[in-house]
Amino acid sequence: MKRRTVKRILTYVRPYRAAFAASCASALLYVLFTLLGPVFTGRAIDNILGPGQVDLRGVLYYLALLGISVLLAAASQWVMNVCTRKISSRASNDMRGEAFRVLNRTPLKYIDGHTHGDIISRMVNDADLVAEGLLQGLTQLLPGVATILGTLVVMAVLNPVIALVVVLVTPVSIAFAGFVARRTTGFFKAQSAAQGRLSGFVNEMVAGQSVVKAFGYEDRCFAQFDAISDELYDTGLKSVFYSSVTNPGTRFVNAIVYAAVGVIGAISAIGGSITVGQLSCFLTYANQYTKPFNEVTGVLTQLQTAVASAERLFAVIDEPTERPDAPDALAPTACGGRVTASHVDFAYVPAVPLIEDFNLDVMPGQRIAIVGPTGCGKTTLINLLMRFYEVDRGEIAVDGNSIAKLRRSALRGMYGMVLQETWLKCATVRENIAYGKPDATDEEVKAAAKAAYAHGFIKRLPQGYDTVIAPGGGNLSAGQKQLLCIARIMLCQPQMLILDEATSSIDTRTEMLVQQAFEKLMQGRTSFVVAHRLSTIQSADRILVMNAGHIIEQGTHAELLAKQGFYANLYNSQFAVE
CATH class of the missing domain: 3.40.50.300 (P-loop containing nucleotide triphosphate hydrolases)
Structure with missing residues (x-):
């Protein structure tokens, strides 16, 4: 994904700092309450020592705390989703509005030189794809980063050796996702362009349907539609196929992380350096740590589509407008007619x-x-x-x-x-x-x-x-x-x-x-x-x-x-x- 395009998209998020701050705060609270869950679960397990050795009061106490943390995490996630939906919708609406204002100020030669269906596709479809990409990016990125950092800190405090294993394996997952992302960006740009051409062709054929029928152009119309549709299918299939490789790949790497934590944690538990409850806590944290990588790579397709769509929308926004009227331009109220x-x-x-x-x-x-x-x-x-x-x-x-x-x-x-x-x-x-x-x-x-x-x-x-x-x-x-x-x-x-x-x-x-x-x-x-x-x-x-x-x-x-x-x-x- 092009860094310059991403930075430019974020400039449209800037006016909604308050909602972004609320989203960040709720994301941190969501991560905090989510991280507390494994601790309470581990403590409850440690209160079950064996047959006839169950501290029921302790188990119920930690289960109650677990229930409260789950409810607070759900409430925080709801606030985060509301804020991110507001940010993504308004940011894409601002982009669409700016593009439409530019469109109304561009010289007629721009309108005459582009198919109307392609312009409509940029204003409607591409803006919606940017909104969806922003929403997915914000909802996954904010809590994801906080979860990764928070989990690493907690794991490092509980057992530095296990935390070091997780850190050493993580770059493999990131490198794999980045490798696939770099090679699929071109497919998503081609997919957006093909979608614009298809919209332009459909708009043209629907507007001239009477002429199409009068000249018996239906079969040739179908052939042209199929050619453009096939191009859209091919580019869409390639982009989705290559990007879909990312998620299984990162899941495989993350499964290795989980297995490594389980093996090392079991050895540590046998040696008495950690309890069974702490082992359970570690396994849950390992799963929580790898989950953001899976989620981010899972929405990589939408993120790349959003960037490609944003570039098409920015192409309209960057189109030179009519030469502005001079500050001293005349505005006569009457006209002689010469x-x-x-x-x-x-x-x-x-x-x-x-x-x-x-x-x-x-x-x-x-x-x-x-x-x-x-x-x-x-x-x-x-x-x-x-x-x-x-x-x-x-x-x-x-x-x-x-x-x-x-x-x-x-x-x-x-x-x-x-x-x-x-x-x-x-x-x-x-x-x-x-x-x-x-x-x-x-x-x-x-x-x-x-x-x-x-x-x-x-x-x-x-x-x-x-x-x-x-x-x-x-x-x-x-x-x-x-x-x-x-x-x-x-x-x-x-x-x-x-x-x-x-x-x-x-x-x-x-x-x-x-x-x-x-x-x-x-x-x-x-x-x-x-x-x-x-x-x-x-x-x-x-x-x-x-x-x-x-x-x-x-x-x-x-x-x-x-x-x-x-x-x-x-x-x-x-x-x-x-």
Whole structure:
């Protein structure tokens, strides 16, 4: 196990010093009362001298003390378990919370570059494995160390020779456990990685189940699942097999310790240097001494899994977050609506430039349509305007202020955005519409829904505005989900608009009504409209024609048709008959 990772895990335990101190104290008390048990048992045995020579009062006295020590040990162990459960649960919760906060501050390129199922696996499964490993580690380590030290001290006081035998054999058990642990760490890391890949694949296939069935992809899906599942099985089997060797190995060594104590103790008892009761006490102590080694090695699998899972979780926590806003960053409360871009360069992959020397000047209130073939940079331009991605070179400004000098929250608050891909959370219809304005009244929510022509279908839902939307909007059609996203924008009344194929999933009749609503909403607001159906953007003040990251033409619909250039060919291709 990596020492640096273990130390970092322990930093999350540090805030719970009080619970840790209580756990340590109860562990010491538990060990103390457990160590007293063999003493009372040995004294009781020594009060049984032979037939007709039993000191019944002495036997009952020590048995009573034994019973009290057992009850106090059980109570101390219960307190220790409660404290360690609190520590492990809260520490893993803190790790999960920090990872989630970082996840919400990372650039979109991190989310785009990792499968969502793997991220979910790290946030949920790996955090739980860390909690379980912490719990097992604390419950076994605290009393284990105290038991080993306490037993050695008592045995050394009673008989130094027997204690020396135990000490000499112990390193063999420790060395064996360490040898196996070092060679199984890699298997546990591979197991966690395979589990993340499997979660990502299952998440992907479940989300696209209709497409899987439509294209008859089931058999290939099964084959891919089996391949990843087999990898998880192989790595899991190897890690568990090799780590499981540890416990039998240490038990074998510990059995030798127990046998050595028994032989030497019996010889000593025959020689009269110790009593039979003391021999019984020694044998019990030998068993108690070796028990922590067996327990720790028994949970070694969970400890190593916890460390491997913690590394995956720390990889999220260590991910660079968005460049923080400057202390003097501006947060304007009003927006005029002028947007300019000067010599902007951008590439997702440094070796493959996408947008080069991009220039744009949009006046307040203008309606800008962005058209072009797939992959020309339309959506990328939107991402740059919103600062979801940072430009590599050049500058984008709003009202003369570089967006790099604006607070992200202020910049994004200026825009209302409706994307082709809808997103609704698992909540009521009302809460989803009011997502950008949580304090909106019921009247405002209904007015926004009516403006988006969503009120009609909402009223037909089982609980109307109180209907809970299933995860991913599974109980709504694609068009209904998009209408709710449009209603969300209608409610916020943003200062600028971004519409990226905002009506692509809506039927023709409803689209005409929504377009009329957008016409009203866009009055006086700077608007960016991305559309593939060129008939929907003919009334734009300016149409930007993009290709390969450059604006190759711009003008009104009539002007671009008159040029008989790229846009004219693109427009006419909609009506071409083969």
